Amino acid sequence: AVTHVHQFVIQEASVKRLCKTQHVMTVNGMYPGPTLEIKNGDTLSVKVINKGKYNITIHWHGVRQMRTGWADGPEFVTQCPIRPGGSYTYRFTVRGQEGTLWWHAHSTWLRATVYGALLIQPREGTNFPFAKPNRQSTLLLGEWWNANPVDVVREATRTGAAPNISDAYTINGQPGDLYNCSKQDTVVVPISSGETNLLRVVNSAMNQPLFFTIANHKFTVVGADASYVKPFTTSVLMLGPGQTTDVLISGDQTPGRYYMAARAYQSAQNAPFDNTTTTAILEYSKSSSAAKPIMPRLPAFNDTPTVTAFSTSFRSREKALVPAQVDENLFFTVGLGLNSCPPNFNKTQQCQGPNGTRFTASMNNVSFSLPSNFSLLQAHKQGIRGVFTTDFPAAPPRVFDYTGNVSRSLFQPATGTKLYRLKYGSRVQVVLQGTSIVTPENHPIHLHGYDFYIIAEGFGNFNPKTDSSKFNLVDPPLRNTAAVPVGGWAVIRFVADNPGVWLMHCHLDVHITWGLAMAFLVEDGVGKLEAIEPPPEDLPICS
Numbered sequence: 001a002v003t004h005v006h007q008f009v010i011q012e013a014s015v016k017r018l019c020k021t022q023h024v025m026t027v028n029g030m031y032p033g034p035t036l037e038i039k040n041g042d043t044l045s046v047k048v049i050n051k052g053k054y055n056i057t058i059h060w061h062g063v064r065q066m067r068t069g070w071a072d073g074p075e076f077v078t079q080c081p082i083r084p085g086g087s088y089t090y091r092f093t094v095r096g097q098e099g100t101l102w103w104h105a106h107s108t109w110l111r112a113t114v115y116g117a118l119l120i121q122p123r124e125g126t127n128f129p130f131a132k133p134n135r136q137s138t139l140l141l142g143e144w145w146n147a148n149p150v151d152v153v154r155e156a157t158r159t160g161a162a163p164n165i166s167d168a169y170t171i172n173g174q175p176g177d178l179y180n181c182s183k184q185d186t187v188v189v190p191i192s193s194g195e196t197n198l199l200r201v202v203n204s205a206m207n208q209p210l211f212f213t214i215a216n217h218k219f220t221v222v223g224a225d226a227s228y229v230k231p232f233t234t235s236v237l238m239l240g241p242g243q244t245t246d247v248l249i250s251g252d253q254t255p256g257r258y259y260m261a262a263r264a265y266q267s268a269q270n271a272p273f274d275n276t277t278t279t280a281i282l283e284y285s286k287s288s289s290a291a292k293p294i295m296p297r298l299p300a301f302n303d304t305p306t307v308t309a310f311s312t313s314f315r316s317r318e319k320a321l322v323p324a325q326v327d328e329n330l331f332f333t334v335g336l337g338l339n340s341c342p343p344n345f346n347k348t349q350q351c352q353g354p355n356g357t358r359f360t361a362s363m364n365n366v367s368f369s370l371p372s373n374f375s376l377l378q379a380h381k382q383g384i385r386g387v388f389t390t391d392f393p394a395a396p397p398r399v400f401d402y403t404g405n406v407s408r409s410l411f412q413p414a415t416g417t418k419l420y421r422l423k424y425g426s427r428v429q430v431v432l433q434g435t436s437i438v439t440p441e442n443h444p445i446h447l448h449g450y451d452f453y454i455i456a457e458g459f460g461n462f463n464p465k466t467d468s469s470k471f472n473l474v475d476p477p478l479r480n481t482a483a484v485p486v487g488g489w490a491v492i493r494f495v496a497d498n499p500g501v502w503l504m505h506c507h508l509d510v511h512i513t514w515g516l517a518m519a520f521l522v523e524d525g526v527g528k529l530e531a532i533e534p535p536p537e538d539l540p541i542c543s
């Protein structure tokens with residue numbers, strides 16, 4: 001195994017999109033940031049030097065970080081932020097994961113421009129569990145604002161309103177042909193007749209689940225979130241933010257140019273549906289670059305049946321190690337809420353949420369708030385009191401019709417820094433129940449430090465009596481982000497074998513801003529190899 005050493009300099013750069021120049025944070029001046037490529041079993045050592053004007057951290061989304069929780073990255077969870085002028089080296093080994101992951105800033109909305117791909121090739125001396133593709137291409141789906149994203153979220157926090165929606169969706173940072181001033185920079189993905197290309201698709205958008213499709217071509221899905229799946233074919237993918245999907249495509253069509261396109265599944269924040277499509281071009285060798293690409297048909301923005309057909313097709317390729325029994329049986333509601341505005345909430349403008357309220361979001365009626373003086377992991381390891389409590393409830397405080405016509409007054413979440421404590425090695429089941437308070441949405445729920453099995457999903461209210469018969473304990477997919485069906489639920493299982501403090505949150509960033517998060521505190525086990533490693537010497541500490 002190899003150690004890959006990289007340097008990430010966080011710096012402001014001018015980026016021109018949609019005819020306008022913005023000054024945004026980047027890594028090494030690049031937007032999106034550099035692609036890291038390793039093999040399963042390799043170690044990464046990335047020195048992050050903050051030459052920007054904001055505090056920042058980097059998260060290695062989906063990397064299991066076994067016993068190396070200090071390298072996970074969410075600010076005030078596993079570390080204090082790297083201040084302007086400071087630096088921190090993230091060092092960790094990737095074990096047993098192959099496929100596509102990614103990295104992104106985990107501090108305010110900096111990840112809108114500070115993100116990139118992490119490609120994990122098969123372990124040295126091994127191959128893909130499918131015929132070796134002729135090429136590999138990475139497609140990072142994203143969002144672009146004609147503004148500084150940090151200002152967009154600051155303004156929303158100030159007013160209590162929903163933040164402005166983005167001005168474009170992007171593929172590898174480019175809006176593509178259908179947007180103003182973008183045509184000349186549209187991403188081109190090459191293919192030759194008879195070839196296969198492994199496409200690694202990442203939804204790195206801030207707030208938007210996205211459909212993705214290519215005109216006239218079918219996908220063979222082979223992996224997701226850096227785990228292989230039993231191959232299946234589909235003509236459309238749906239990824240929630242945070243999710244990755246690896247697909248094979250074949251150069252089996254008439255040589256020419258074909259659009260690959262991504263468009264919204266549902267609209268974030270219940271904002272008016274924004275009918276825009278980002279495109280890249282699949283281009284056969286020897287085809288004329290003058291030819292007008294063929295446009296695919298994309299599903300309608302509310303086409304949930306297509307999403308369900310896709311999400312229920314995933315099966316683990318390797319033998320699934322799903323716990324058959326569980327020690328912790330948890331039931332978490334995930335959704336939005338509304339709170340009244342404090343009297344002095346805003347001196348210049350009153351609360352701009354619905355009817356003079358402000359938006360909030362919660363799990364089990366607790367809206368998560370980050371500490372500001374310590375990281376949770378540091379407070380846990382050093383026994384510092386008063387930073388968090390461990391009374392995160394195992395179920396919501398009251399039972400109601402979660403997906404019915406729910407009164408907005410039903411949930412007015414309390415704010416807290418509450419963790420749920422897990423014994424080392426405990427077998428955990430979590431029912432993630434979407435609510436329709438304010439609005440039902442498809443919430444991409446991401447767990448740090450773990451992969452989990454998604455053993456079932458469905459619509460309406462989860463019913464423990466009848467729905468447990470639907471559990472797949474044989475070959476469920478292993479993921480790090482579960483797209484909880486809109487107006488429905490998903491059930492996940494994992495074994496708490498990685499000690500540390502691990503955030504679980506909705507990967508729609510606006511929902512994290514509003515508190516849709518909690519954290520597990522997984523205690524050390526008894527042996528040395530069951531304990532988190534000591535913190536690195538350069539770990540940023542809050543003063």
Ligand code: C2O
Nearest residue numbers: 059061074242446
């Ligand atoms: Cu990719 Cu906590 O996030």
